[in-house]
Amino acid sequence: MTDPAALRLREALGNFVTGVTVVTTRHGDELHGLTANSFTSVSLDPPLVLFSLSRTADCFDAFERSDYFAINVLQSDQEALSNRFATKDIDKWSGVRWRPGHLDCPLLDGAIATFECRVTTRHEGGDHIIYVGEVLRFDHGPDGEPLAFFRGRYTAVSA
């Protein structure tokens, strides 16, 4: 991205502190995942969450073809995992510890919380597609510090 107006907008948006997630999906033996900080809760009744997926993501077609996704909320010591799942053209899964969830999507060891979702709707969102999913299963540990993202850098948040 080189458009100066878009760069300034991205810089301004970076002032909104977020958590960091890895969103995963699966087709048979094919595992897919990307780092996403666009995750947010939408509704409790019904239980809905969303994330936005860039149209330029290599995993775009995999998510288009899948009815399910899993959100893995990263812990403060998982910065390397976040960078790995934000890197194109590498084997993202090499050496990563994960287990299949109830909907078959990969759940990452060490995540502070996981949400297993069925895609309910896909919305046009400019250069992204907004995925809304119904949470069918979820889990979270009793403690642990989240990984946070602010002004383009990882940061810590303590309770």
Ligand SMILES: Cc1cc2nc3c(=O)[nH]c(=O)nc-3n(C[C@H](O)[C@H](O)[C@H](O)COP(=O)(O)O)c2cc1C
């Ligand atoms: C902290 C952080 C947050 C990100 N959030 C998103 C996001 O919400 N949606 C998205 O499409 N890409 C996001 N990205 C970029 C993708 O993780 C990255 O482009 C990834 O390589 C795309 O998947 P691909 O390898 O299949 O192309 C984020 C990257 C970082 C480092």
